[in-house]
Amino acid sequence: MAGGKKVIFFTFDDRPDPHWTPTILPVLKRYGAHATFFEIGNMQSAHPGLAEQVTAAGNAIGSHSVSHPILTRLSAAALHHEVFDGPASTCFRPPDGVTNRRGRSTITAAGMAQVLWAIEPRDWARPGVHAIVSNIRAHARPGAVVLMHHGGGNRTQTIAALSQVLPALKAAGYSFPAMNC
Numbered sequence: 001m002a003g004g005k006k007v008i009f010f011t012f013d014d015r016p017d018p019h020w021t022p023t024i025l026p027v028l029k030r031y032g033a034h035a036t037f038f039e040i041g042n043m044q045s046a047h048p049g050l051a052e053q054v055t056a057a058g059n060a061i062g063s064h065s066v067s068h069p070i071l072t073r074l075s076a077a078a079l080h081h082e083v084f085d086g087p088a089s090t091c092f093r094p095p096d097g098v099t100n101r102r103g104r105s106t107i108t109a110a111g112m113a114q115v116l117w118a119i120e121p122r123d124w125a126r127p128g129v130h131a132i133v134s135n136i137r138a139h140a141r142p143g144a145v146v147l148m149h150h151g152g153g154n155r156t157q158t159i160a161a162l163s164q165v166l167p168a169l170k171a172a173g174y175s176f177p178a179m180n181c
Contacts (some may be wrong), residue, residue, distance in 0.1 A: 004109075006142045006173050006174045006175065007128070007143060007174065007176070007178070008115055008141075008143075008145075008169060009035075009036065009144070009145045009178075009179055010033065010146045010148060010176055011037075011062070011148065011179070012024065012035055012038065012148050012149060013064055013093065013148070013150070014040060014064065014149050014151045014152040015040065015149075015152070016047050016151065017038065017043070017155075020155040020159075021050050021053070021054065021150045022050070023155070023159055024155075024158075025053065025054070025059075025102060027163055028057070028059070028176075029031060029057060030166075031176070032161075032170070032173050032176070033170075034057075035059050035060075035093065035178055036059065036060040036061070036115075037054050037060070037062065037063055038062040038115075039061055039062070040064050040065060040067065040086070041065065041086040041087050042066060043151065048167075051087070058170060060178035060179050061087055061088075061181060062087070062089045062092065062093055062115060063092045063112065064080050064086065064093050065082040065086045065092075066085050066086045069082060071094050071095065071099065071106075072098050072102075072103060076102075083107055083110045084106075085093070089112060089181045090111060090112050091179055091181035092107045092110070093114070093116070097116050099116075110131055115179065116145070117145040117147035117169045118139065118144040119136055119139045119140070119146040119147065120135075121135035121136050121146070121148065122135070123149055124153070127157075129161045129164065133164045134156070134164045134166045136161070136169075137165060158166070162166065
């Protein structure tokens with residue numbers, strides 16, 4: 001509960017993508033929803049202007065590293081680079097959610113909070129719209145963080161599921177703010 005309201009935080013990982021990111025934005029707007037987009041620095045550089053579209057629509061940007069490596073496998077110097085030189089934010093999501101004490105310490109030293117998730121509908125695997133929606137609805141709780149994706153392949157199922165789950169959760173009294181990143 002935030003401010004006495006039931007909230008769920010939708011998050012999108014692994015890009016920005018020049019097709020899928022701008023396709024998700026109007027779906028969020030249609031339902032009065034905002035989200036946090038955890039972006040990869042190399043992808044931001046490859047697609048200038050998309051991060052600005054995300055924030056102009058009232059969403060937040062989180063860092064998802066420079067190039068999406070598994071942080072626990074990196075040298076101290078490489079870990080420092082991936083965390084400190086990624087997208088500017090106060091939120092950091094480790095790629096694949098793989099983290100350890102050294103990674104958390106580096107994220108904290110960079111002035112960011114580590115953000116994981118509570119609901120993982122595996123939209124990246126394209127299990128079908130019904131499976132994605134059912135997973136989110138079954139695990140929806142106030143304050144939950146939902147992990148979805150705006151890149152890494154065809155996101156048609158993600159967008160269709162979002163178009164179904166947002167109005168259903170809204171009817172159940174939920175709101176969808178962006179994180180304070």
